[in-house]
Amino acid sequence: MTEQTATTTPLAQRSAEELEAFAQEQQQAYAALKARGLSLDLTRGKPAAAQLDLADDLLSLPKGVKDAAGVDTRNYGGLEGIRELREMFAELLWVEPEQVVAGGNSSLVMMRDVLVDLWLHGGVDSERPWSQEEKVTFICPVPGYDRHFTLLDWFGIEMVTVPMHDDGPDVEAVAQLVASDPTIKGMWLVPTYANPSGSVVSQEIAARLASMPTAAPDFKIFWDNAYAFHHLTEEEAKSADILTLAAASGHPHRPIMFASTSKITLAGAGVAFLAGSVETVKWYTGHLGKGAIGPDKVNQLRHSQFFGSPQGVRDHMVKHREIIAPKFAEVERILTERLGGLGVATWTRPTGGYFVSLDVLDGTASRVVALAKDAGIALTPAGASFPHGDDPRDRTIRLAPTFPPLDQVSEAMEAVATCVLLAAVEQVRGQA
Amino acid sequence: MTEQTATTTPLAQRSAEELEAFAQEQQQAYAALKARGLSLDLTRGKPAAAQLDLADDLLSLPKGVKDAAGVDTRNYGGLEGIRELREMFAELLWVEPEQVVAGGNSSLVMMRDVLVDLWLHGGVDSERPWSQEEKVTFICPVPGYDRHFTLLDWFGIEMVTVPMHDDGPDVEAVAQLVASDPTIKGMWLVPTYANPSGSVVSQEIAARLASMPTAAPDFKIFWDNAYAFHHLTEEEAKSADILTLAAASGHPHRPIMFASTSKITLAGAGVAFLAGSVETVKWYTGHLGKGAIGPDKVNQLRHSQFFGSPQGVRDHMVKHREIIAPKFAEVERILTERLGGLGVATWTRPTGGYFVSLDVLDGTASRVVALAKDAGIALTPAGASFPHGDDPRDRTIRLAPTFPPLDQVSEAMEAVATCVLLAAVEQVRGQA
Numbered sequence: 001m002t003e004q005t006a007t008t009t010p011l012a013q014r015s016a017e018e019l020e021a022f023a024q025e026q027q028q029a030y031a032a033l034k035a036r037g038l039s040l041d042l043t044r045g046k047p048a049a050a051q052l053d054l055a056d057d058l059l060s061l062p063k064g065v066k067d068a069a070g071v072d073t074r075n076y077g078g079l080e081g082i083r084e085l086r087e088m089f090a091e092l093l094w095v096e097p098e099q100v101v102a103g104g105n106s107s108l109v110m111m112r113d114v115l116v117d118l119w120l121h122g123g124v125d126s127e128r129p130w131s132q133e134e135k136v137t138f139i140c141p142v143p144g145y146d147r148h149f150t151l152l153d154w155f156g157i158e159m160v161t162v163p164m165h166d167d168g169p170d171v172e173a174v175a176q177l178v179a180s181d182p183t184i185k186g187m188w189l190v191p192t193y194a195n196p197s198g199s200v201v202s203q204e205i206a207a208r209l210a211s212m213p214t215a216a217p218d219f220k221i222f223w224d225n226a227y228a229f230h231h232l233t234e235e236e237a238k239s240a241d242i243l244t245l246a247a248a249s250g251h252p253h254r255p256i257m258f259a260s261t262s263k264i265t266l267a268g269a270g271v272a273f274l275a276g277s278v279e280t281v282k283w284y285t286g287h288l289g290k291g292a293i294g295p296d297k298v299n300q301l302r303h304s305q306f307f308g309s310p311q312g313v314r315d316h317m318v319k320h321r322e323i324i325a326p327k328f329a330e331v332e333r334i335l336t337e338r339l340g341g342l343g344v345a346t347w348t349r350p351t352g353g354y355f356v357s358l359d360v361l362d363g364t365a366s367r368v369v370a371l372a373k374d375a376g377i378a379l380t381p382a383g384a385s386f387p388h389g390d391d392p393r394d395r396t397i398r399l400a401p402t403f404p405p406l407d408q409v410s411e412a413m414e415a416v417a418t419c420v421l422l423a424a425v426e427q428v429r430g431q432a
Numbered sequence: 433m434t435e436q437t438a439t440t441t442p443l444a445q446r447s448a449e450e451l452e453a454f455a456q457e458q459q460q461a462y463a464a465l466k467a468r469g470l471s472l473d474l475t476r477g478k479p480a481a482a483q484l485d486l487a488d489d490l491l492s493l494p495k496g497v498k499d500a501a502g503v504d505t506r507n508y509g510g511l512e513g514i515r516e517l518r519e520m521f522a523e524l525l526w527v528e529p530e531q532v533v534a535g536g537n538s539s540l541v542m543m544r545d546v547l548v549d550l551w552l553h554g555g556v557d558s559e560r561p562w563s564q565e566e567k568v569t570f571i572c573p574v575p576g577y578d579r580h581f582t583l584l585d586w587f588g589i590e591m592v593t594v595p596m597h598d599d600g601p602d603v604e605a606v607a608q609l610v611a612s613d614p615t616i617k618g619m620w621l622v623p624t625y626a627n628p629s630g631s632v633v634s635q636e637i638a639a640r641l642a643s644m645p646t647a648a649p650d651f652k653i654f655w656d657n658a659y660a661f662h663h664l665t666e667e668e669a670k671s672a673d674i675l676t677l678a679a680a681s682g683h684p685h686r687p688i689m690f691a692s693t694s695k696i697t698l699a700g701a702g703v704a705f706l707a708g709s710v711e712t713v714k715w716y717t718g719h720l721g722k723g724a725i726g727p728d729k730v731n732q733l734r735h736s737q738f739f740g741s742p743q744g745v746r747d748h749m750v751k752h753r754e755i756i757a758p759k760f761a762e763v764e765r766i767l768t769e770r771l772g773g774l775g776v777a778t779w780t781r782p783t784g785g786y787f788v789s790l791d792v793l794d795g796t797a798s799r800v801v802a803l804a805k806d807a808g809i810a811l812t813p814a815g816a817s818f819p820h821g822d823d824p825r826d827r828t829i830r831l832a833p834t835f836p837p838l839d840q841v842s843e844a845m846e847a848v849a850t851c852v853l854l855a856a857v858e859q860v861r862g863q864a
Contacts, residue, residue, distance in 0.1 A: 044508070046507055046508055047507065049504060049507075052497075052504065052506040052507065055506075059492075059493075059494060059497070059730070060492045061491075062491060065484075065491070072481060072484065073700065073701070074484040074487075074698040074699065074700060074701060075478055075479065075481075075484065075698075075699045075700055076476070076478055076694070076699045076700050077700070078700075104536055104537065104728070105536065105727070105728045106724055106725060106726075108723055108724060108725060109723060109724050111723070112722075112723030112724070115723075116548055119552075120551075120586070120587065131563065147723075147725075150722055150723075151722055151723050153722075154552070154719070154722040154723065155552065262508070266506040266507075266730060267506065267507045267508045268505065268506060268507055268508055268509070268510075268725075268726050268727070268728060268729050268730065269505070269506060269728045269729065269730035269731065287586070290544075290582055290583055290585075290586040291540055291541060291543070291544030291547075291579075291582075291583045291586065292538055292540060292541050292544070293538060293540060293579075293700075294538075294700050295537070295700070296536070296537045296700060296701045296728065296731070297700050297701065298491070298698060298700065298701035299701065299728070299731070
């Protein structure tokens with residue numbers, strides 16, 4: 001998807017002399033870059049301080065301590081979270097309040113808890129605890145979210161990968177795998193503005209995932225809708241209504257949805273949500289109650305008062321967009337200007353979420369990350385978007401431009417472009 | 433420990449006629465009680481609203497968002513919690529800051545997480561994950577905390593009981609069990625103002641627990657110091673320094689300590705702590721990092737600012753004492769006045785914590801709880817202080833007087849006394 005410009009010749013079509021000149025140019029540029037002694041970071045998908053400032057009012061809330069039901073939020077209890085916040089996010093996530101649990105500050109922790117429950121006890125539709133299966137396997141669309149893979153690995157769950165396309169995972173590959181292999185118990189999916197590809201799962205693919213026959217009766221889709229409301233343009237992608245699709249296909253317990261306000265209010269002090277069939281919610285809170293008394297309801301009340309309504313959440317996201325869209329535009333501008341037409345890289349142009357996924361020449365991603373590191377630019381490790389950190393083509397780099405201020409994004413991306421070009425010309429000349 | 437009064441004859445020494453008169457009296461009292469249509473609750477150890485009000489200032493904190501290290505508490509990260517709060521509670525718990533993790537809103541969740549880690553991966557001194565052992569057993573001093581037992585049961589961990597005395601668990605019984613049975617991997621202990629007995633583990637017993645030989649190399653003491661600072665008198669019990677004792681005996685990884693501010697600030701929105709050897713802390717955060725990004729550091733900063741210092745915590749607890757000590761005095765007064773000298777009950781006179789443990793005549797606890805329920809008084813289910821809810825002598829009832837206002841404590845305790853007397857006379861007459 002890189003753009004060709006009239007004056008640019010792809011590296012692969014250049015003569016040895018041209019390549020040598022190009023290489024010298026890049027080596028000089030890289031030496032100059034190193035000499036600047038930068039210290040920049042494009043590693044993690046963290047909100048910038050300016051984004052966190054948008055939620056400043058949270059810090060002096062709540063006013064009053066009772067929720068809409070009259071419950072004192074300061075005391076123990078209420079495993080499922082306070083009603084008004086569940087209602088608010090039920091509307092946003094297109095589910096019923098009875099299908100939503102409002103939890104603590106981390107949806108990742110909720111995912112872990114669900115896996116622990118499945119592991120120790122099995123799900124509502126399981127024949128036995130997953131720990132009693134000979135083997136448990138998950139399908140992982142790649143590139144994907146490194147923490148998803150780390151979590152599975154912690155359980156000893158095996159991972160098979162399928163490609164992630166612009167409209168979601170390669171659903172043919174998924175359908176084939178789940179149809180025949182009963183050890184495949186689940187799959188990860190970030191359905192909206194996926195990490196890191198920015199893909200949005202289409203209605204068609206969502207419907208297929210919801211309805212496809214699976215050899216395992218208790219196959220689960222971990223529908224991690226972390227970026228459901230995180231639009232970068234005015235054209236806002238709508239997440240597929242996976243719970244309804246699954247229920248309509250006779251698999252109501254298949255999807256378990258996760259979301260959070262981590263990238264809406266405060267990354268460390270937001271509220272996380274789980275949604276699923278009513279039975280799934282009952283199953284989840286049942287297990288939760290064996291080792292928990294209730295979530296931080298004061299923080300939930302704080303959030304409910306801060307947003308005021310579902311529309312309050314949407315309005316708030318527009319303010320985030322105004323801060324981060326220019327950073328994504330800057331990534332796009334620099335990649336296009338510096339790498340366009342050279343045949344050395346492709347990259348995503350996300351319309352939401354927190355990442356740009358940059359594919360460089362096969363075999364050069366680690367080199368790019370190493371070059372960047374030596375020049376003081378921290379990039380997510382090459383391979384991080386793949387299970388066990390193993391990118392078989394060593395080509396995918398995740399760029400996270402939200403956290404640094406705009407001028408640092410520019411500096412860092414110029415540096416990344418230099419590293420990509422140097423690694424590319426090394427590779428092309430080495431293969432010549 | 434009931435007090436004899438000169439004019440009282442124990443029921444067991446009364447004649448049939450006297451007992452019949454007494455029974456009629458109690459039946460009338462109970463009928464009158466029922467007629468009042470009360471709705472009172474002495475079930476759970478929850479702080480009263482007046483106690484929660486003491487932390488009102490928390491609701492408009494923090495001022496500023498950076499911790500002492502300059503970290504923006506609003507963003508992701510910092511699995512071990514913010515430094516200044518760890519330092520504050522390290523001092524209070526007599527450990528080093530490196531031995532403390534400040535977590536989320538629930539120490540019970542930390543206990544569950546530790547059990548999950550041990551189950552899936554084993555501890556720093558384990559030969560294998562606990563899930564790969566043929567059997568895992570815990571020692572449970574009784575009466576004890578029902579949620580501890582429920583949690584073990586959730587894992588399928590077996591429980592053996594030992595008696596809890598005034599100075600801690602029957603340490604001879606514990607030492608014998610652990611010496612010979614390698615399936616015994618751990619024990620629960622609420623060392624200070626135990627739930628529900630109010631016992632305080634003596635230095636001698638703590639030292640013995642720390643040093644005793646165990647057949648399992650990875651035996652763990654779950655040292656749940658939930659009431660470490662929750663004194664009811666000016667004579668404040670000091671918790672034994674179990675980590676130092678254990679390290680000195682060559683078992684540094686044996687104790688894992690838990691504490692929280694749930695009953696210091698806000699029951700649902702406090703901060704929980706784990707403490708152990710440095711290796712244990714590293715082990716815990718290592719596993720935590722597989723499925724969590726960090727705790728709610730904003731709430732930690734809020735707490736750090738609210739307390740100001742370790743002394744701030746101690747001073748705050750004095751205000752709690754002023755609210756709840758009169759409730760405990762009322763329980764004691766009514767039990768003494770109504771049941772003293774009759775030989776139908778003994779009870780604890782705790783100097784801290786949240787509970788009074790009432791032992792009625794063998795075989796009558798369930799009857800007392802049922803009678804109370806029918807009269808509109810909710811009591812913790814008989815047997816709740818024992819694994820699987822099974823009190824073999826059916827005699828122990830946990831009373832939790834902190835939550836209701838003082839006048840309701842009086843009303844409820846008068847009612848409890850009536851139920852105890854009725855059940856007792858039924859029992860004594862039935863056996864005569």
